[in-house]
Amino acid sequence: MARRRQISEGKAKILYEGPEPGTLVQYFKDDTTAATPHRRIVITGKGVLNNRISEFLMRKLGEIGVPTHFVRRLNMREQLVREVEMIPVQAVVRSVAAGSFARRFGMPEGTLLPRSIVEYYYRSDELEDPMVSEEHITAFGWASPPDLDEMMALALRINDFLTGLFLGTGIRLYDVKVVFGRLWEEDQMRIVLADEIGPETCRLNDLRTGQRLDAEACRGDQAALTRVYQELARRLGVIPESGPADPQGPETLQ
Numbered sequence: 001m002a003r004r005r006q007i008s009e010g011k012a013k014i015l016y017e018g019p020e021p022g023t024l025v026q027y028f029k030d031d032t033t034a035a036t037p038h039r040r041i042v043i044t045g046k047g048v049l050n051n052r053i054s055e056f057l058m059r060k061l062g063e064i065g066v067p068t069h070f071v072r073r074l075n076m077r078e079q080l081v082r083e084v085e086m087i088p089v090q091a092v093v094r095s096v097a098a099g100s101f102a103r104r105f106g107m108p109e110g111t112l113l114p115r116s117i118v119e120y121y122y123r124s125d126e127l128e129d130p131m132v133s134e135e136h137i138t139a140f141g142w143a144s145p146p147d148l149d150e151m152m153a154l155a156l157r158i159n160d161f162l163t164g165l166f167l168g169t170g171i172r173l174y175d176v177k178v179v180f181g182r183l184w185e186e187d188q189m190r191i192v193l194a195d196e197i198g199p200e201t202c203r204l205n206d207l208r209t210g211q212r213l214d215a216e217a218c219r220g221d222q223a224a225l226t227r228v229y230q231e232l233a234r235r236l237g238v239i240p241e242s243g244p245a246d247p248q249g250p251e252t253l254q
């Protein structure tokens, strides 16, 4: 098979040129930097589970009418996605205080917020994703006021839907990070959800044990990360109830 052209490589994924114009192949690596931004950790099989979890959540969101870049899963580690013009802003929707929010306001992690709060961060590894206001976003031309309205509406809708979906599996969604892109179809432009959604882009809490069930909470512990990925995949029904026997190659349901 001809070698594909690599478009970009991030911490957890590689993007390749897709088979048709306007498409890309998103490859999920086993690397993670969750909670260890300056240390790369490899968890065998993580990319496979992340691919399945993100596919599942993107599909579910698509089913309720949230436009996403996801087209279909190609194999264990790859999915076909629409090529979009990425907006360099990430929206974080928080329902429960955690992470930088809890630190900023001196709130204990787990404090229920009076309502879901949307925050924006400028996507820059060099600047470590500084928080920005709507004024920065429109003044610097990262998104127009109507784009921003759409991003906020979609972010809240995604958060509401995921909150219910996770609750159904005994998990509280504390916060979720989403990124968007512009998809051009002839002269029409739509804002669509891009990248991935999964244990590295959400904070999750197991309602039964009160323990966090996401990548950051594992603080780089490989065994804990493996357990979290497998447990989430199991609860969402993307791997069998008994879990994969061999962590080298997680068995997945079709």
Ligand code: TMP
Residues within 6 Å of the ligand: 033, 034, 035, 092, 093, 098, 099, 100, 101, 175, 176, 177, 200, 201, 202, 203, 216
């Ligand atoms: P923060 O509370 O650390 O600012 O994180 C905000 C959101 O970003 C939260 O929904 C989880 C997500 N997130 C990542 O996507 N990657 C990370 O490495 C961390 C720490 C958080």
